Amino acid sequence: xxxxxxxxxxxxxxxxxxxxxDDALQVLMVRRGTAPYAGRRALPGGFVEADEDLLQxxxxxxLEETGVRLGRAHIEQLRAxxxxxxxxxxxxxxxxxxxxxxxxxxxxxxxxxxxxxxxPVHDLLAxxxxxAFDHATILRDAAQRVEDALEDSALATRLCRAPFTVAExxxxxxxxxxxxxxxxxxxRKMTGTPGLLVDTGRVxxxxxxxxAALFRPGRTTRLNPPLVRG
Amino acid sequence: xxxxxxxxxxxxxxxxxxxxxDDALQVLMVRRGTAPYAGRRALPGGFVEADEDLLQxxxxxxLEETGVRLGRAHIEQLRAxxxxxxxxxxxxxxxxxxxxxxxxxxxxxxxxxxxxxxxPVHDLLAxxxxxAFDHATILRDAAQRVEDALEDSALATRLCRAPFTVAExxxxxxxxxxxxxxxxxxxRKMTGTPGLLVDTGRVxxxxxxxxAALFRPGRTTRLNPPLVRG
DNA sequence: CCAAAAGTGTTTACCCTACACCCATGT
DNA sequence: ACATGGGTGTAGGGTAAACACTTTTGG
Numbered sequence: 434x435x436x437x438x439x440x441x442x443x444x445x446x447x448x449x450x451x452x453x454x455d456d457a458l459q460v461l462m463v464r465r466g467t468a469p470y471a472g473r474r475a476l477p478g479g480f481v482e483a484d485e486d487l488l489q490x491x492x493x494x495x496l497e498e499t500g501v502r503l504g505r506a507h508i509e510q511l512r513a514x515x516x517x518x519x520x521x522x523x524x525x526x527x528x529x530x531x532x533x534x535x536x537x538x539x540x541x542x543x544x545x546x547x548x549x550x551x552x553p554v555h556d557l558l559a560x561x562x563x564x565a566f567d568h569a570t571i572l573r574d575a576a577q578r579v580e581d582a583l584e585d586s587a588l589a590t591r592l593c594r595a596p597f598t599v600a601e602x603x604x605x606x607x608x609x610x611x612x613x614x615x616x617x618x619x620x621r622k623m624t625g626t627p628g629l630l631v632d633t634g635r636v637x638x639x640x641x642x643x644x645a646a647l648f649r650p651g652r653t654t655r656l657n658p659p660l661v662r663g
Numbered sequence: 664x665x666x667x668x669x670x671x672x673x674x675x676x677x678x679x680x681x682x683x684x685d686d687a688l689q690v691l692m693v694r695r696g697t698a699p700y701a702g703r704r705a706l707p708g709g710f711v712e713a714d715e716d717l718l719q720x721x722x723x724x725x726l727e728e729t730g731v732r733l734g735r736a737h738i739e740q741l742r743a744x745x746x747x748x749x750x751x752x753x754x755x756x757x758x759x760x761x762x763x764x765x766x767x768x769x770x771x772x773x774x775x776x777x778x779x780x781x782x783p784v785h786d787l788l789a790x791x792x793x794x795a796f797d798h799a800t801i802l803r804d805a806a807q808r809v810e811d812a813l814e815d816s817a818l819a820t821r822l823c824r825a826p827f828t829v830a831e832x833x834x835x836x837x838x839x840x841x842x843x844x845x846x847x848x849x850x851r852k853m854t855g856t857p858g859l860l861v862d863t864g865r866v867x868x869x870x871x872x873x874x875a876a877l878f879r880p881g882r883t884t885r886l887n888p889p890l891v892r893g
Numbered sequence: 894c895c896a897a898a899a900g901t902g903t904t905t906a907c908c909c910t911a912c913a914c915c916c917a918t919g920t
Numbered sequence: 921a922c923a924t925g926g927g928t929g930t931a932g933g934g935t936a937a938a939c940a941c942t943t944t945t946g947g
Contacts, residue, residue, distance in 0.1 A: 438753045439710050440670040444745070480669050483754060487745035513743040513758045515674065515717040523668045524713060526756065528743045600898075618937065620900065642898025643944040658935075661888075830925075848910065850927065872925025873917040888908075 442515075442524040446491045447478035447568070449511065449575035450501065451554070452534040453592050453608050458579070459551040460572060461499055466548075469521045470565035474557070476572070477549065478527065491530040499549040507533040507591040511575055519567045529571045531578060535594035583609055585659035587629055587650060596633045596647035599623055600640055610662055622660055628653030672745075672754040676721045677708035677798070679741065679805035680731065681784070682764040683822050683838050688809070689781040690802060691729055696778075699751045700795035704787070706802070707779065708757065721760040729779040737763040737821040741805055749797045759801045761808060765824035813839055815889035817859055817880060826863045826877035829853055830870055840892055852890060858883030 450461035462474040477498035481490040491508060495501050511529040519525065554576050561569030582588040583606055590597075592605045603619045606612075623630055628651045636644035680691035692704040707728035711720040721738065725731050741759040749755065784806050791799030812818040813836055820827075822835045833849045836842075853860055858881045866874035 438673050438755070440673055441711055441713070442672065442674045443668050443670055444672045444674065444754075444756050481671055481745065481756075483671070484747050486747065487743065487756070510742055512740055513717065515711065515758065517714050517716065525668070526674050526711075526717070526758070528745065528756070598899085615937070615939085616898085617900070617939080622936085624900090638898090638945060640898065641946075642896085643900075645899055658891075659889075661936090828926085845911075846925085847912085847927070852909090854927090868918060868925095870925065871919075872923085873927075875926055891909090 442526045444481045445478055445525055445527045446481060446487060446494055447476045447514075447527045447529045447571060448491055448495050448498075448532055449476060449529060449572060450495065450499065450532040450534060451575065451579060451592075452551070453536050453605050454551055456604075456608055457553045457555065458576065458609055460554050460557065460575075461501070461549050462552050462557070463498055463548045464550075465565055473563060473565040474552065474568075475565035476529075476568045481528075487528050488530070491528075491532075495532065501532075501534070503532065506535070507531075507588065511571070511578065514567055514571060516567065527571075529575070531575050533579070533588060533591045535592060580609055584661065585656045587654050587656060590630070590650035595649040596635065597649075598637060598640065598645035598647060599630075600645060602630075602648075606660075612663055619660075626653060626656060629656065672756045673750075674711045675708055675755055675757045676711060676717060676724055677706045677744075677757045677759045677801060678721055678725050678728075678762055679706060679759060679802060680725065680729065680762040680764060681805065681809060681822075682781070683766050683835050684781055686834075686838055687783040687785065688806065688839055690784050690787065690805075691731070691779050692782050692787070693728055693778045694780075695795055703793060703795040704782065704798075705795035706759075706798045711758075717758050718760070721758075721762075725762065731762075731764070733762065736765070737761075737818065741801070741808065744797055744801060746797065757796075757801075759805070761805050763809070763818060763821045765822060810839055814891065815886045817884045817886065820860070820880035825879040826865065826867075827879075828867060828870065828875035828877060829860075830875060832860075832878075836890075842893055849890075856883060856886060859886065 452459055461477065463477050465471055465473050465475050477494060479494045479498065481487065485493070487510065488508065492503050495503060509531050511531045513526060513528045515526040517524060554572065557564060558569065558573055579588065589602055589605045593601050599620050600616065602623060603614055603616060606614055630648040631651045633647045633649055635647045637647055638644050682689055691707060693707050695701055695703050695705050707724060709724045709728065711717065715723070717740065718738065722733050725733060739761050741761045743756060743758045745756040747754060784802065787794060788799065788803055788806070809818065819832055819835045823831050829850050830846065832853060833844055833846060836844055860878040861881045863877045863879055865877045867877055868874050
């Protein structure tokens with residue numbers, strides 16, 4: 434490395450892994466074993482290796498710390514956090530990533546992974562001081578992005594395990610927005626958006642009542658016009 | 664700094680400073696004097712200092728490299744760029760920021776600033792290889808964000824020097840979107856959104872014709888429902 | 894048959910587009 | 921007077937909210 438390059442900081446990736454479980458938006462958290470913030474809950478994450486992309490680092494840390502292998506699941510960069518005092522050990526700039534998994538994905542399994550546990554986002558944000566570093570801020574930003582993304586993107590389809598019914602998709606919206614939606618208008622909106630949902634031709638009665646069509650996510654990624662919150 | 668902290672990378676901030684000039688969206692670029700990419704155009708930016716926030720670093724670099732002092736102008740983080748080979752000198756993670764200035768702001772003045780020049784975004788994106796590092800990618804992402812932001816935010820009001828007329832605001836949209844808008848419907852939309860524009864009570868005839876009311880940006884930051892592109 | 898969930902139809906209200914039209918200035 | 925841009929009125933179309941109603945299962 435050239436001598437004029439100042440190695441000014443450590444660079445980490447942090448992961449906000451979200452899924453809907455038990456009618457709540459939940460996040461995968463680990464328990465810190467060492468100082469600083471020993472014993473506190475923290476977002477999974479770690480240092481970026483020398484030859485890694487930020488996204489590659491995020492995938493590797495996710496696997497190492499939680500045992501979750503990212504298949505087709507959604508991942509995107511959230512933003513960078515670089516307040517000088519966010520880590521008492523020194524200057525650490527963290528690039529936070531948002532991962533969205535279908536319901537009922539791996540709760541936790543593996544070596545490092547035993548420490549990983551699902552927690553309701555709402556509970557954690559109600560007691561932000563209990564989280565390590567500035568992870569409450571990161572979590573808040575991630576939750577906000579998901580809420581906003583549901584309005585005009587197909588992100589909700591990534592929170593459902595395929596194949597899913599329209600009602601199951603609606604349940605995701607209702608949990609994330611904490612708001613009831615009209616089942617009939619929602620149905621029209623989703624099935625009426627070309628390319629958003631692909632009908633598998635199969636049906637299910639797992640939710641009771643009349644059999645419901647089963648869908649998988651389609652190619653359309655934008656919801657236009659958006660679905661607006663009350 | 665604690666010994667277990669790996670100083671894995673240099674952290675920089677890059678700045679995408681945008682303004683509308685001469686009926687085009689333009690960006691403030693500097694000419695690199697030293698290798699790598701000597702002679703190429705690059706986004707202003709530089710290393711983050713030890714005790715600085717990322718936003719503080721962005722403000723400082725903006726002032727140092729371009730002489731632009733950010734008053735009430737809009738600044739936001741765009742995203743982090745961390746490909747391992749984006750800088751041939753070694754591992755450099757850059758956190759890009761988007762700055763939006765009103766038209767006719769400081770072209771260039773000051774010491775370092777002499778190198779800073781306004782360039783049409785469109786021209787630079789047409790020849791991406793002429794830019795240093797991955798700055799064409801960053802510029803493209805920034806331009807995309809501005810285009811999208813005009814749909815549902817008050818960002819356009821920050822691209823106008825206050826006080827401005829509705830027609831001047833519309834000109835911003837037409838330049839950024841490269842699309843003509845109906846002046847009458849646009850007028851209704853903007854003046855009809857509560858809190859978006861504050862009437863100063865003054866008028867101007869600088870654009871000819873009937874005197875136009877002069878506005879300043881209001882408190883409303885969201886445009887709801889959005890203004891959609893054709 | 895009844896409950897429950899899926900899906901369709903219909904009404905109403907709102908908003909957007911398109912364009913006719915009037916207003917207030919400079920020349 | 922007339923050209924130019926500022927601003928308002930209004931008719932038609934499309935989409936969404938609200939809700940009545942039908943469909944298809946399980947018990």
